[in-house]
Amino acid sequence: MIDHARDLESLREATDRLLGAAAALDNAAVAEPSRLPGWSRGHVLAHIARNADALLNVLEGRPMYADAATRDADIERGAPRSLAVQLADVRNTADRFRHSADRPADWSRVVTLRNGVTDTAARVPFRRWVEIELHHVDLGIGRDLEDLSEEFTGREIEFLAERFSGNPEVPSLTLTAPDGRTWRTGRRDGAALAVTGPAPDLLGWLAGRRDGAALDHSGGPLPALPPL
Missing domain, CATH: 1.20.120.450 (dinb family like domain)
Structure with missing residues (x-):
């Protein structure tokens, strides 16, 4: 709420x-x-x-x-x-x-x-x-992004995941932080690409501040996200 x-x-x-x-x-x-x-x-x-x-x-x-x-x-x-x-x-x-x-x-x-x-x-x-x-x-x-509070970082990841949810330009994605928090975004069809990594790096990638190099996405390449 x-x-x-x-x-x-x-x-x-x-x-x-x-x-x-x-x-x-x-x-x-x-x-x-x-x-x-x-x-x-x-x-x-x-x-x-x-x-x-x-x-x-x-x-x-x-x-x-x-x-x-x-x-x-x-x-x-x-x-x-x-x-x-x-x-x-x-x-x-x-x-x-x-x-x-x-x-x-x-x-x-x-x-x-x-x-x-x-x-x-x-x-x-x-x-x-x-x-x-x-x-x-x-x-x-x-x-830096690591200095942001855990609450803020999680909420902004959720906000951006919601923003990209259903976007036909973004493949289905499951984002997971080390503490187990998970967010789903992108297209609603097809198998989801699992992307894992520290929450600041997930946020940085979604927000266009980092290239995703610190994220694990062994199931396929990271997609290019549309500009915010």
Whole structure:
């Protein structure tokens, strides 16, 4: 069961942790490449801020983004800013999102995200938490997938497995972590390819952050997953 209030508190803690770590950078470091191909750390920070605005739009019943071109242009425009401006933007947009989420609301209502994707409002705080945690890792400033909590990692694997479930481009897969947790995803027909490995590596592969080299898939090759 989704507990949006608990997720909002976890989101607050993750945001504070990211801001604290990023505050140790300087303007030159913000301009350096992140772990995301083609993006500087400034791109990542600008995206984090604009995503808060976008998910605020979702909570308040507006389109998440005006369109894809506007989304991309906003990130490009924000990427070269100084560290102080970047951090203030991330902090202020996080505060606006939290202020909206703290208002009484029907958290069971259905909301619309990008590309017509729908979800319940109660899952929006977790979606935002994912953005903060994964992009903190993407900044390349000392946090990695292994540092994420077991709860978060398992929930995000489940979330991504659900996202790829039934996708005709993804063969049937069974994902298993060393502690026995198992997730099923991909097409619903045919024998499932068993993929096993540490939960951070499973998450990294599903989220496009790792190539799957640390995973065991002796029954066949790892498929190329569609972009998120």
